[in-house]
Amino acid sequence: MNNSTIRVRFAPSPTGPLHIGGVRTALYNFLFARKTGGKVILRIEDTDQNRYVSNAESYIIESLNWCGIQFDEDPIKGGPYGPYRQSERKGLYRQYAETLVSRGFAYYAFDSELELEEMRDRLKHEDPSMAQYGPFTRLSMKNSLTLLAEVVQEKLSNCEPFVIRIKIPEKEDIIVHDLIRGEVVVHSHNLDDKVLFKSDGWPTYHLANIVDDHLMKISHVIRGEEWLPSAPLHVLLYRYLGWEAEMPAFAHLPLLLKPDGNGKLSKRDGDRLGFPVFPLQWEDLITREISSGYRESGYLPEAFINILAFLGWNPGTEKELFSMDELIEEFSLERVGRHGSKFDPEKAKWFNHHYIQRMAPEELSLLLTSQIVKHCLTTDPIYTARVCSLIRDRVTLIPDLWNNAWFFFKRPETYNEQVKQKIWKPETTQLVKGFAEEAGRLDVWNKEQLHGLVENYLFSMNAKMGQLMNPLRLLIIGDNQGPGMMETEELLGKEEVLARIRIGMEKING
């Protein structure tokens, strides 16, 4: 196949937030298209009126945008094969269903919901494998195969509700060629007469999907494994519509699984296990329930992409850190695995830590500044950048920036009581007082001078490093953690350090 004819699509349904499995599908489509010089299309499959969620489409687009997954054709910018929203293509689908009817590959069915239920209940006891609308049951139902032509005509002209069902062949092996799984053979006996066109005038996924993929000249269908069971139906549809020669190649991706236990990753797992399952925070407009997102939790989009890329794909080398450009360079469907992957939140954090470490202090400074502003404080960029280079090591997620740096922007209000109990000895007050006096006489205030001063002072007092530094740390930042004390003191400045020591001593000694 000529690369210029490669066209893939990501076709989500706007029924709620896109979860990370969906983002990964979009990513693999994107990578495949960019790698091969083809095109990626975003198509919104909004044929289900009941499940439609109004803010879902914009959520999907914003999520993909945040990740850096761009489309060549989509509902916003359009393209040569638009529109790209199935709701805007509604008028198009019925003719194809009718074509199938006229060719004898589909038929009208008038059964009510109740009648369908009765049929399934009855057959479930006799032969569970037959409890479907298929080659044998269709003969006992109300449809254009069993009803007189005049009756069917009358029902149609009376606008009685009907659906159009595919007429699955009785005995036939249907072969699906899958780029990831090889040849999958399903006997038509196991397929049922799926509804192609619903009584509400909308096509089902199966019809709309095949029609649009064909009309949009899609060359490769890269989608989740949950679609594998309906792939034989899709093959049949291409055949019956006369499009088998241009049928796209299929690639069914393995699913993303829960980190613990079993089953595919779901919305609930995030809340339960404390990690986001959505790229962006999502608010359910009806329940007002909020689900956390990777963006809001402090992940970098580059890291997020890297994490997702490695859930089901690997380059075959030991390299694990990949930029989007590198992923495009290395990606291939051949290296996509066959089995589902359990999502590992710990490894996700590790990726993000790496990406944070790679950022320049000036870039981190921008992120920290926005947090500083949120706490109603101000700062200057140079000072903030210096703070960032000091604390970067201990930052994994963006909010860690503030959590590790706040004391560079305001004085501590409390002093960790546990730490105080542990390190504050009877002689500590004198030791600190003496140090503060000597520090006050220091002309040049930097970490080298401070270091010299501390060493001399400790020698003269016959004391150890920890005896002074731990109390000092408690006084200056209120806790027993953080970057090196000399560096911290240098950055804070002489006046501020001495002031904090004075205030802290008053509070601690009561």
Place this chain on the structure above:
RNA sequence: GGCCCGUUCGUCUAGGGGUUAGGACGUCAGGUUUUCAUCCUGGUAACAGCGGUUCGAUUCCGCUACGGGCUACCA
């Protein structure tokens, strides 16, 4: 229940008829350090089971077990 897909360290995975079965995350132990982290070094740990093919199987085939998906006028 039926159909389909899958199964290498706890997790993500490499590999593939003969390997000390490799890497990463985690974990454990040391080291660095004024603290907490980071970081560095090292260790731990896997071919689901049973048959077959073969000189030889984790690798190929079959069965079983287990896991997953689908089984709607949802996608």
